[in-house]
Amino acid sequence: MLAREVIEDLIKVLGKENVLTEQEDLLTYAYDATAAMKHHKPGVVVSPLNTEQVAEVVKIANRYKIPVYPRGSGTNLSGGTIPSEDSIVLSMLNLNKILEVDQDNLTATVQPGVIIQDLNNAVQQFGLIYPPDPGTVTTATMGGSVSECSGGLRGLKYGVTKHYIMGLQVVLANGEVIRWGGKTVKNVTGYDLVALFTGAEGTLGIITEILVKLIPAPEARKSIMAVFDDVDKAGKAIASIIRNKIIPATLEIMDNVTIQTVEHFVHAGLPLNAEAVLLIEVDGYKEVVEREAVLVEQILKEEQAADVKIAKDDKERDLLWLARRSALPALAQKRPTTVLEDATVPRSKIPDMIKAIRKIADKHKLNIATFGHAGDGNLHPTILTDERDLDEMKRVHLAVDEIFQTAISLGGTLSGEHGIGVAKMKYLDWEFGEAGVALLRSMKEALDPNYVLNPGKIVRRD
Amino acid sequence: MLAREVIEDLIKVLGKENVLTEQEDLLTYAYDATAAMKHHKPGVVVSPLNTEQVAEVVKIANRYKIPVYPRGSGTNLSGGTIPSEDSIVLSMLNLNKILEVDQDNLTATVQPGVIIQDLNNAVQQFGLIYPPDPGTVTTATMGGSVSECSGGLRGLKYGVTKHYIMGLQVVLANGEVIRWGGKTVKNVTGYDLVALFTGAEGTLGIITEILVKLIPAPEARKSIMAVFDDVDKAGKAIASIIRNKIIPATLEIMDNVTIQTVEHFVHAGLPLNAEAVLLIEVDGYKEVVEREAVLVEQILKEEQAADVKIAKDDKERDLLWLARRSALPALAQKRPTTVLEDATVPRSKIPDMIKAIRKIADKHKLNIATFGHAGDGNLHPTILTDERDLDEMKRVHLAVDEIFQTAISLGGTLSGEHGIGVAKMKYLDWEFGEAGVALLRSMKEALDPNYVLNPGKIVRRD
Numbered sequence: 001m002l003a004r005e006v007i008e009d010l011i012k013v014l015g016k017e018n019v020l021t022e023q024e025d026l027l028t029y030a031y032d033a034t035a036a037m038k039h040h041k042p043g044v045v046v047s048p049l050n051t052e053q054v055a056e057v058v059k060i061a062n063r064y065k066i067p068v069y070p071r072g073s074g075t076n077l078s079g080g081t082i083p084s085e086d087s088i089v090l091s092m093l094n095l096n097k098i099l100e101v102d103q104d105n106l107t108a109t110v111q112p113g114v115i116i117q118d119l120n121n122a123v124q125q126f127g128l129i130y131p132p133d134p135g136t137v138t139t140a141t142m143g144g145s146v147s148e149c150s151g152g153l154r155g156l157k158y159g160v161t162k163h164y165i166m167g168l169q170v171v172l173a174n175g176e177v178i179r180w181g182g183k184t185v186k187n188v189t190g191y192d193l194v195a196l197f198t199g200a201e202g203t204l205g206i207i208t209e210i211l212v213k214l215i216p217a218p219e220a221r222k223s224i225m226a227v228f229d230d231v232d233k234a235g236k237a238i239a240s241i242i243r244n245k246i247i248p249a250t251l252e253i254m255d256n257v258t259i260q261t262v263e264h265f266v267h268a269g270l271p272l273n274a275e276a277v278l279l280i281e282v283d284g285y286k287e288v289v290e291r292e293a294v295l296v297e298q299i300l301k302e303e304q305a306a307d308v309k310i311a312k313d314d315k316e317r318d319l320l321w322l323a324r325r326s327a328l329p330a331l332a333q334k335r336p337t338t339v340l341e342d343a344t345v346p347r348s349k350i351p352d353m354i355k356a357i358r359k360i361a362d363k364h365k366l367n368i369a370t371f372g373h374a375g376d377g378n379l380h381p382t383i384l385t386d387e388r389d390l391d392e393m394k395r396v397h398l399a400v401d402e403i404f405q406t407a408i409s410l411g412g413t414l415s416g417e418h419g420i421g422v423a424k425m426k427y428l429d430w431e432f433g434e435a436g437v438a439l440l441r442s443m444k445e446a447l448d449p450n451y452v453l454n455p456g457k458i459v460r461r462d
Numbered sequence: 463m464l465a466r467e468v469i470e471d472l473i474k475v476l477g478k479e480n481v482l483t484e485q486e487d488l489l490t491y492a493y494d495a496t497a498a499m500k501h502h503k504p505g506v507v508v509s510p511l512n513t514e515q516v517a518e519v520v521k522i523a524n525r526y527k528i529p530v531y532p533r534g535s536g537t538n539l540s541g542g543t544i545p546s547e548d549s550i551v552l553s554m555l556n557l558n559k560i561l562e563v564d565q566d567n568l569t570a571t572v573q574p575g576v577i578i579q580d581l582n583n584a585v586q587q588f589g590l591i592y593p594p595d596p597g598t599v600t601t602a603t604m605g606g607s608v609s610e611c612s613g614g615l616r617g618l619k620y621g622v623t624k625h626y627i628m629g630l631q632v633v634l635a636n637g638e639v640i641r642w643g644g645k646t647v648k649n650v651t652g653y654d655l656v657a658l659f660t661g662a663e664g665t666l667g668i669i670t671e672i673l674v675k676l677i678p679a680p681e682a683r684k685s686i687m688a689v690f691d692d693v694d695k696a697g698k699a700i701a702s703i704i705r706n707k708i709i710p711a712t713l714e715i716m717d718n719v720t721i722q723t724v725e726h727f728v729h730a731g732l733p734l735n736a737e738a739v740l741l742i743e744v745d746g747y748k749e750v751v752e753r754e755a756v757l758v759e760q761i762l763k764e765e766q767a768a769d770v771k772i773a774k775d776d777k778e779r780d781l782l783w784l785a786r787r788s789a790l791p792a793l794a795q796k797r798p799t800t801v802l803e804d805a806t807v808p809r810s811k812i813p814d815m816i817k818a819i820r821k822i823a824d825k826h827k828l829n830i831a832t833f834g835h836a837g838d839g840n841l842h843p844t845i846l847t848d849e850r851d852l853d854e855m856k857r858v859h860l861a862v863d864e865i866f867q868t869a870i871s872l873g874g875t876l877s878g879e880h881g882i883g884v885a886k887m888k889y890l891d892w893e894f895g896e897a898g899v900a901l902l903r904s905m906k907e908a909l910d911p912n913y914v915l916n917p918g919k920i921v922r923r924d
C-alpha cells in the first residue's frame with residue numbers, strides 16, 4: 001500500500017478526480033498487451049492535464065522514492081508498461097491535443113496521449129501523412145509509440161518512428177522540463193537527445209510534447225500478392241525486387257501456418273497449400289506506381305512464384321490487406337495464449353530465419369506461425385499456446401530463447417519494434433556483451449540515478 | 463611536453479612509423495578548418511592500423527590521463543578537431559578500407575578514414591548512392607562526417623548523415639570495444655547508441671567501423687534557377703513549392719552579396735542586381751522529374767520570380783552548381799579571414815533570417831554574405847574579415863552572437879551541420895537552458911568520466 005501522504009500530495013497537484021485508488025481501477029492498470037507476464041497492481045493511477053503536473057508527479061515520486069510508470073493505451077508487447085506493486089501509474093491519456101499542424105515546415109506538434117490514427121486523420125486534409133503505422137495505429141498513443149520507436153508495415157520505404165521525431169519536450173527524473181530539437185531539418189546542437197529519448201521506453205524521461213515530421217501523401221498505390229511453394233524462392237524474389245531498385249512501401253510475408261489460419265478466418269482467397277505468400281504494395285507517383293507494379297509482377301514470375309495477382313481495385317486491395325492485418329487476430333483465436341515475438345534479421349536472412357523457426361517449433365512440439373515485415377527483416381514468430389499448461393510453457397520459453405539466439409547469430413537483433421521491456425532484458429548481453437549492458441546502465445543512472453522512471457525495464461539496477 | 467614513457471608506450475603498440483613527434487609534424491595537427499581559432503600543438507600524433515590499436519591508445523591515454531583527439535581530414539568548422547597542448551592526436555586516416563558493399567541489404571561497411579566520395583564511387587557501379595553530401599565530400603572522412611552528423615545540399619529530401627547510419631563499432635573511454643545496430647532496418651534493442659554517437663563529435667567514444675544505409679541512385683534530375691528582386695518573394699516561392707508537395711533534392715539560396723562575389727569569380731551568368739537567387743534540383747523517376755520541373759517553373763513565375771531558367775543539358779546544369787559550390791571559395795578570396803556560420807531556422811523563417819543578418823551586418827559595419835540550404839533552413843552567413851584587425855574582430859564576435867540569438871528566437875538552432883565544437887559552446891544554454899546543459903554534462907561524464915575523449919568540446923567539466 002502506498003502511504004496516505006503520497007496520495008494526498010498527488011491529489012493536491014492533480015485534484016481528486018485525476019487520482020484513482022479504487023481496487024478495480026488499479027487492477028486495470030496491472031498489465032499491458034504482453035502475453036504470459038506477471039501482473040502487478042500499482043498503488044495509484046494519476047492522469048495529469050499538463051506538463052507541469054507531470055513534473056510535479058515526478059518530483060513527488062522522487063521525494064518518496066516511488067517508481068513512476070508512464071502509460072498510454074497499454075498496447076505494449078514487451079511488458080514495458082507493467083508497473084511494480086504499489087507504484088504510481090502515470091496515464092498520459094488526458095494529454096491528448098494536436099497542438100499544431102505547420103504546412104510550411106511540414107511538421108505537427110502533439111501531446112503524448114494523441115492516438116496515432118487521429119494525427120493521420122488531422123493531417124489528411126492537407127494532403128500529408130505521418131508514415132509510421134504499427135499494427136495498433138488506431139489504439140496506441142503517440143507518446144507510447146515514440147517511447148517504443150514503433151515500426152509497422154511501412155518500415156522498408158518510409159523508416160520507423162525515430163525517422164519522424166524532430167523535437168521533444170521531456171520531464172526528466174529530477175522533475176526538470178527540457179526541450180530538444182525543433183522545426184529545422186538539420187540540427188546538430190549537442191548530443192541527439194531526441195533520438196535517445198525515442199525508444200528509451202520511458203526509462204530516461206517522460207515525453208510530454210512531440211514534434212513530428214510529415215510528408216506528402218503518395219498519389220497512388222498498387223497491391224500485389226505472390227504465392228510460393230518454397231520459402232527460399234520467396235526470399236530470392238524479395239532480394240530480386242530490391243536489386244531491381246524497387247523499394248516497396250510494404251513487403252509482407254506469411255508462412256503456411258499463418259496462411260491456413262488466416263484463410264479460415266477471413267476467406268480472402270489465400271492458397272492453403274502455399275509455403276509462403278508475399279504481399280507487396282508499391283506507392284508514390286502515379287506513373288511510377290504503374291511501371292513498378294508491372295516490373296514487380298515480372299520479377300515475381302521470373303523467381304518462380306506459383307501465382308501472382310495484382311489487385312484490380314480498392315476492394316481487391318482491401319481484401320489482401322485484411323488478410324495480412326487478420327494474421328494476429330486469426331492466430332490469437334486458436335489457442336488461449338498468443339506469444340508474439342519480433343526477432344529481426346537482415347532482409348537477406350529471412351528464408352534462413354523462417355526455416356530455423358520451423359525447426360525450433362518441431363523440436364519443442366509447438367505451434368509457431370510466422371508472418372511479418374519481410375522488407376525490413378522484422379518477423380513475428382507467433383507461438384500459439386496456453387499459459388495454464390506449465391509443461392508447454394516451459395517449452396515455449398526454450399523456443400523463444402532459441403529464436404532470439406538464431407536471430408542474433410544471423411546478424412539480427414532482439415527487437416525490431418516491440419522493445420526490450422521486461423520480456424527481453426535477460427537476452428541483452430547476448431547482443432551487446434557485458435560492456436554494452438554496463439554502458440546502458442551507466443546512461444540510465446546518469447539520467448535517472450534513483451531508478452524512479454519505469455524501473456525494471458531495459459536495464460536493472462546492478 | 464609529453465612524458466617520454468607515454469611516447470614509448472605508444473610506440474610499443476603502434477610501431478615507430480605510426481607515432482609522430484617532430485615539431486613540424488605536430489604543428490600540422492594544431493588546427494582545423496575553423497577560422498580565427500586558437501591553435502594548440504599536440505604532444506604526439508598516432509595513426510593506428512586497426513580497432514585494437516585504437517583501444518590500446520585510449521587505454522594509455524586513460525592511464526596517464528592525457529586527452530585524445532580523434533581526427534579525420536581536419537575539415538571541421540567549429541574547432542571540434544583542435545587538440546589541447548601536449549595531447550595525443552589520433553589520426554584515423556590509416557583506417558581507410560571499404561569493408562563490404564551488401565546489395566541485398568542495401569548497406570556498406572567502412573572504416574572511419576574512408577573519404578565520403580570514395581564510398582560513393584565504390585557503390586556507383588551497383589546503381590546505389592550514399593546521399594549525405596557535405597561541401598567537403600571529396601576530402602572529409604566518413605568517421606569525421608558521422609561524428610559531426612554532416613548535412614549538405616540534399617538534406618531536405620534525403621535527410622542528413624544520421625539518417626544513414628545503421629551500425630557502429632566504437633571504442634569507449636575505458637578502452638572497451640562495443641558494436642551497436644546492424645543490417646536490420648528496424649532495431650529497438652536498448653537505447654539508440656548509434657544515434658547518440660552520431661554527432662557526438664568524438665566526445666563519447668571513438669568510431670572505428672561504420673555500417674551505412676545505401677539507396678538506389680535517382681534515374682534523372684533537372685536543375686532550375688530563379689531570380690528574385692526581393693528576399694520575401696523568394697521565401698514565398700520556397701513555401702509554395704513545398705505546399706505543392708514537391709520536395710526538391712536541393713533548394714539553395716544565395717543573397718545579393720554572394721551573387722555578386724560568385725559571378726565575378728566564375729561567370730556563371732548570375733544576375734548582379736538580384737536580391738536572391740534560388741537554385742533548385744528535382745530528382746527521381748524520369749517521368750516525375752519532368753512533371754515536377756514544369757510545375758516548379760510555373761510556381762516560381764506565379765511567385766513573381768524576375769527570371770526562371772531550366773538547365774537544358776548537363777553543361778548548363780554543371781554551371782549552375784559550379785556557381786553554388788563556388789560561393790565559399792569565391793567569398794574566401796575577398797578578405798584574409800572567412801568566418802562561416804551555420805545558424806539554422808525553420809524553412810518558413812528564411813526571409814526573416816536573411817533580413818536580420820543584413821541588419822546585423824549594417825549595424826556592425828561588416829561584410830556578411832548569406833547563402834545556404836533554403837530547403838532545410840540551414841543558412842551560411844559568412845563574414846568576410848581579417849583576424850589581424852582586432853577592432854573588426856570584436857565586431858565580428860558581436861555579430862556572431864546576434865546571429866545565433868536571432869536563429870534561436872526564430873525557433874532555430876545553433877548548428878545545422880558544423881557542430882558545437884569549441885566555437886559554439888558558450889551559446890549552448892541559450893538553446894537548452896542550464897538543465898539541458900547539465901544533462902549533456904551528465905551524459906559526457908557517464909561515458910567518459912575522466913574527460914579523455916576530445917575534451918573541451920560540446921561541454922566543459924563543471
